[in-house]
Amino acid sequence: MTETLRVCELFYSIQGESTRAGLPCLFIRLAGCNLRCSYCDASYTWQEEGHLMQVAELLAWVDATPGVMVEVTGGEPMSQPGTVPLMRSLLAAGRSVLLETNGSLCLEKVPDGVGIIMDVKCPGSGMAASGLAENIGVLQQRQLRGCRDEVKFVLSSADDFHWARTYVETHRLPSFLPVLFSPVQSQFPPAALAELLLASRLNVRLQVQLHTLLWPGLTRGV
Numbered sequence: 001m002t003e004t005l006r007v008c009e010l011f012y013s014i015q016g017e018s019t020r021a022g023l024p025c026l027f028i029r030l031a032g033c034n035l036r037c038s039y040c041d042a043s044y045t046w047q048e049e050g051h052l053m054q055v056a057e058l059l060a061w062v063d064a065t066p067g068v069m070v071e072v073t074g075g076e077p078m079s080q081p082g083t084v085p086l087m088r089s090l091l092a093a094g095r096s097v098l099l100e101t102n103g104s105l106c107l108e109k110v111p112d113g114v115g116i117i118m119d120v121k122c123p124g125s126g127m128a129a130s131g132l133a134e135n136i137g138v139l140q141q142r143q144l145r146g147c148r149d150e151v152k153f154v155l156s157s158a159d160d161f162h163w164a165r166t167y168v169e170t171h172r173l174p175s176f177l178p179v180l181f182s183p184v185q186s187q188f189p190p191a192a193l194a195e196l197l198l199a200s201r202l203n204v205r206l207q208v209q210l211h212t213l214l215w216p217g218l219t220r221g222v
Helices: 055-063 083-092 134-144 158-171 190-200 210-214
Strands: 004-014 024-030 051-054 069-073 097-101 114-120 150-155 179-183
Touching: 004 055, 004 210, 024 055, 051 055, 055 083, 069 083, 083 097, 114 134, 150 158, 158 179, 158 190, 179 190
Parallel strands: 024 069, 069 097, 097 114, 114 150, 150 179
Antiparallel strands: 004 024, 004 051
């Protein structure tokens, strides 16, 4: 493989988010992002150019830890042309593969074997207008083909909750894929989100970032 990617960091940790939370996972964090979310926990990817690595080099790093799923994250992975070839190569190597994406770029080319975790940006992020509307249709079609995708909302306030609830109900998201609500813990207490969820009867999953509980204060390599 001659494709190259700008890599911010590589690490082995516990998956802290998504329906796969708690499982060991290899993370390939790519450099660069097209958004500037107010609460971003990986803002170091915005300016870091990263170091260039070929897909073959990344596969060799993954091969050193057999049998573990791999997440490609960022930054925004879909902003790099080499991301799709990387995911195809990981699938060909027999890995379970996740893609964490902000949903602002088209997801049609993501291989069916990859589990997409699409982050829908709420107003509190300052980036609510960034979402690519056609990606909801892409996810619907992928579900019909048996893909295991999911959508998450990071909420910084009760206003974000009500916005996300309207979005979820408008697109009837729980009818075709898992939906997760995660609080920005420094701004929105998890218990407050729990109360809103219970009162709303909304069929979504509350999720607190597991890695922030396991390694409080650490921002890299977890």
